[in-house]
Each structure stands twice: as C-alpha cells, then as structure tokens.
Amino acid sequence: MRVCYLLGYPVGHSMSAVMHNAAFEELGLEYRYNLRGVSPAKLGTFMTGEMRDQAVGGANVTIPHKVAVMEYLDEVDREALAIGAVNTIVNQDGSLKGYNTDGRGAIRALEDAYGELEDVKAVIVGAGGAARAIGYHLSTKARRITILNRTQSRAEELAAHLSSMPDCNASVEPASLRRSLLEEALKKADILINTTPVGMIPDVEGTPVDGSLIRPEILVFDTVYNPLRTRLLREAEEAGARTLSGLRMLVYQGAAAFKLWTGVEPPVELMYDAVTEVLGGEQG
Ligand SMILES: NC(=O)c1ccc[n+]([C@@H]2O[C@H](COP(=O)([O-])OP(=O)(O)OC[C@H]3O[C@@H](n4cnc5c(N)ncnc54)[C@H](OP(=O)(O)O)[C@@H]3O)[C@@H](O)[C@H]2O)c1
CATH class of the missing domain: 3.40.50.10860 (Leucine Dehydrogenase, chain A, domain 1)
Structure with missing residues (x-):
C-alpha cells in the first residue's frame, strides 16, 4: 500500500x-x-x-x-x-x-465550458498562486489578459512575469481592483476569472465583481468551488452569462x-x- x-x-x-x-x-x-x-x-x-x-x-x-x-x-x-x-x-x-497541475486543470475546465481559447480576451481578478498558474497557460493562447488585483504592485509583477515568458502570445495588462477599471476591462472581455477567495465559505455573501458589471456575452469562471454556486456565479447567471465553478x-x-x-x-x-x-x- x-x-x-x-x-x-x-x-x-x-x-x-x-x-x-x-x-x-x-x-x-x-x-x-x-x-x-x-x-x-x-x-x-x-x-x-x-x-x-x-x-x-x-x-x-x-x-x-x-x-x-x-x-x-x-x-x-x-x-x-x-x-x-x-x-x-x-x-x-x-x-x-x-x-x-493547477493551470492545466483550469484550462481544461475552461475549454470544456468555452471552447478554443485562442484569441480570447480574459479578465483575471487576483494575482496570487492560482492567477499565476492560470495566467501562465492562458497567456500561451489568449490575445489579451487584464489582471486586476487589490494590491496593484502584485498585478504589475505578474503581468511583467507573464509577458516575459517565451511562450506568451497575449498582451498582458495590470490594473488595481477598482470598479471603474473592472467595468472598462469587462466591456471588452470574453471571459472573467475570479482567482481570489472572495465568496468562498464562510464569506458566501462576498463577491469580487459587482453583478451589474457582467454582460450576458461573457463566461464567468469562479475558481472557488465551495460553495459550488458563489454569489458571483449566481449574479452572472441572473445577468444571462454562462458560468463555470471551480469544481x-x-x-x-x-x-x-x-x-x-x-x-x-x-x-x-x-x-x-x-x-x-x-x-x-x-x-x-
Ligand atoms: N478550483 C481549484 O482547483 C483551485 C485551485 C487553487 C486555488 N483555487 C481558488 O483560488 C483561491 C486563491 O488561491 P491562491 O493560492 O491564488 O491564493 P493566494 O496566493 O493567497 O492569492 C490570493 C489572491 O486573492 C486576493 N484577495 C484575497 N482576499 C481578497 C479580498 N478580500 N478582496 C480582493 N482580493 C483579495 C489577493 O490579493 P492581494 O495580492 O491584494 O493580497 C491575491 O491576489 C483559493 O481561495 C481557491 O478558492 C481553486
């Protein structure tokens, strides 16, 4: 054994x-x-x-x-x-x-839900370990990635790191996690990915992105899986968007x-x- x-x-x-x-x-x-x-x-x-x-x-x-x-x-x-x-x-x-295996797992899940990721425009909220793993793989496929983080310097550091990777095909932009910047980034996005723990138990009423900013055309992927339907995903559904939990x-x-x-x-x-x-x- x-x-x-x-x-x-x-x-x-x-x-x-x-x-x-x-x-x-x-x-x-x-x-x-x-x-x-x-x-x-x-x-x-x-x-x-x-x-x-x-x-x-x-x-x-x-x-x-x-x-x-x-x-x-x-x-x-x-x-x-x-x-x-x-x-x-x-x-x-x-x-x-x-x-x-985190990044490959996320990309496989995203491809199941979205299809080919070549040329997508993605918004990643958070710049910690999960964002690094997902960003690394996504940057080999996506056209544009905007990383918004509470601590702006970490978004800048991650964007510079991803841009320096030899396999990076995307233009990667950092920003701080502010409503006006989120709104701007989401106007042009195909996919929104939450990599923060906001919304995870016990903080189930928390959400990293106000539901009113979500357009029906986008896919919202919350890497949180407990609960399966976070507030972010519930509000995305209400806005008519497709959703994917972290499961x-x-x-x-x-x-x-x-x-x-x-x-x-x-x-x-x-x-x-x-x-x-x-x-x-x-x-x-
Ligand atoms: N589904 C899966 O298989 C899977 C695998 C790994 C992770 N995850 C999910 O990803 C989450 C993060 O994991 P991690 O390893 O990336 O953690 P981490 O390295 O600690 O990074 C956490 C990130 O979330 C941000 N953040 C934390 N609290 C916040 C708040 N209240 N408001 C706004 N931003 C906040 C942090 O911003 P600052 O830089 O400003 O601190 C940082 O960017 C986990 O909680 C889990 O739900 C899921």
Missing part, C-alpha cells in the same frame, strides 16, 4: 481525499490519500525524511507550502518552475520531483496529479461525482 498526502497547514477542509480515494478504490489500486498537516517550522524535516519513504507515492501541496516546498525537491518540472509554485510531488525511489478545475488538477503518481488514467467523472455529492449535490 502506498500513500499520497495532501501537504498543507491546515488541511482540514479539503475535498481532494474524497475524490482520490474514490478513484483509487474504483480502480483497485493499492493507494490511499491522507491529509497531512505539517507546520512551516516542520516542513524541512518532513521533506527530507518521511516524504522520501518508499511507502509514499507523492503529494499534493497546498497553502502555505506551494512555494516553500520547492527548495526540498530534487527536480522541478519546467512549467512549475515558470509558474513559481508546486502543487504536486512525485516520489520516485526516494527522489522528489515537483509539478504544477472542474479541482477535479482536472487532481486527475493530472493522479496520473503522475500512478501512471494510470483516473475515472474523472467518478471523482467529479464524489466531490459534488459532498458539496451538496448541485452540479458546478
């Missing part, structure tokens, strides 16, 4: 164990997914010791370790290096390699990690149904 961990601090609220254990069981694989809370002070000891044990197949990495964990890895995949964060680790005979992204980034650990294609729809059931049965 091998174990895969969710490595974070704290880790009590995760849906990853639900979907991975359902998939391991369905395929009859000798794997188990466990939550593993490791404090920042104990990260080094864990990474140089237990994480390299033969019984450990790998890990997902979440807040606050996605960047800090990189210094303990033997190798970091090219995309994860470009994103600057790792969300998946594979343990191969005691050697640890880091990957980032597909969660499942697709998890499916990519599963494949890296086991070498086996996971049962994606079963994983999706397992999490949907726990989150209250409403499809996202």
